[in-house]
Amino acid sequence: MxxxxxxxxxxxxxxxxxxxxxxxxxxxxxxxxxxxxxxxxxxxxxxxxxxxxxxxxxxxxxxxxxxxxxxxxxxxxxxxxxxxxxxxxxxxxxxxxxxxxxxxxxxxxxxxxxxxxxxxxxxxxxxxxxxxxxxxxxxxxxxxxxxxxxxxxxxxxxxxxxxxxxxxxxxHPEELLDKIEGFRFRILTQVPTRQGADCCMCRECEEFCPTGAIDAMTGETDPSRCIACLGCVLRCPEGVLMINDMTPSWKFKLKGEHITEEEMNGKKSRIYL
Ligand SMILES: Cc1cc2nc3c(=O)[nH]c(=O)nc-3n(C[C@H](O)[C@H](O)[C@H](O)COP(=O)(O)O)c2cc1C
Structure with a gap:
């Protein structure tokens, strides 16, 4: 096959x-x-x-x-x-x-x-x-x-x-799901942006970006195109692409989803169909 x-x-x-x-x-x-x-x-x-x-x-x-x-x-x-x-x-x-x-x-x-x-x-x-x-x-x-x-x-x-x-x-109607999709920018309030002068200009971020949102020359990301996948942050060899600290939203998210860390960790992968 x-x-x-x-x-x-x-x-x-x-x-x-x-x-x-x-x-x-x-x-x-x-x-x-x-x-x-x-x-x-x-x-x-x-x-x-x-x-x-x-x-x-x-x-x-x-x-x-x-x-x-x-x-x-x-x-x-x-x-x-x-x-x-x-x-x-x-x-x-x-x-x-x-x-x-x-x-x-x-x-x-x-x-x-x-x-x-x-x-x-x-x-x-x-x-x-x-x-x-x-x-x-x-x-x-x-x-x-x-x-x-x-x-x-x-x-x-x-x-x-x-x-x-x-x-x-x-x-859930499509409009509601679209609205939920927009919520990620309440958590990621700072899209990946270059800070500091240590960029080696490898352009890895730009080459990787699945939506062409980031410009390696300026070190800026277009928020209207960014999908918050953070692949650029993970790949940056110099670690100069910065986002906001999301730590405060973690506890808030758990509360909003009515789940504890222990309950989450007990979840299992599964075959659904
Ligand atoms: C913008 C965005 C939205 C996400 N939404 C959810 C979600 O609704 N529920 C969830 O459990 N995980 C969510 N995640 C987590 C991803 O599904 C998870 O980390 C995934 O394994 C990433 O896959 P990848 O490493 O192949 O890119 C989200 C991640 C991102 C970047």
Missing amino acids: NLGLLYFSATGNTEKISRVIKNRLEEFGCTVDMIDITPLSSRKGGFDCTSYDALILGAPVHSWRIPRVVREWLPNLSGDRKKCAIFLTYGGFQINPAHYTTSQLLQKQGFSVVSSAEFLAFHTFNIGGWKAMEGRPDESDIAVAREYAEIIYARFSGKDSNLVGELEKTS
Whole structure:
């Protein structure tokens, strides 16, 4: 079976799970091409799925849905009734409509969604001081990813056509979800900005940025394009890209989500469908 595994990953969590799934599927004799759709250049045009028997889509959850840039790019795909498996990584908070909305987008493109799974992973905002799911994905998450690859194989090869359960529909209208997406800038009040004179001008930040939001020459980020993925901050070799201290919002976030750190840490990755 020839499979395409499309993934978006700014800080490496989704990529890590992608590799586990790829390696396990290869043990079953599949060929798996990993296609990184994080770079802006990779999403400039469409993507030809014709050489693949089925597709896998991996993405982080950004404010209850997969990142807007991925959502907006998916209409470039033509599913032709091919099977597709979804997996999401997330930082331990709510991701309520993410599975459903992603499957809806894929179905609209003509894919048949056969499975979906979610994996715990350190929250991007830990880079700014949060403490959500530190050290994840760990061995327990990797084990679920291996198991998920087995299910993907069974579903793709037709050995298992029985879907267990169905994706929970969301009652949240698109406008509300868009509004929730805007809340990230209440937490990230200072988008990545260069401070100090130690920049080596490697332009790594600019080359990485999935939306072309950062200008390495000026060291400034366009807030209207920034998706708060913080991949630039993580990659900056000199550590000169600064954001605000998010520590104060961590306790506030836990309170708002009615969850304690202990409860969060007890969460498990799971195969949803
Ligand atoms: C803008 C933004 C919004 C996020 N929203 C959520 C969320 O709604 N729920 C959650 O649990 N984690 C959320 N996260 C955390 C990411 O889903 C998580 O860290 C993910 O594993 C990052 O994947 P990556 O390393 O592949 O980029 C968010 C992260 C960012 C940057």
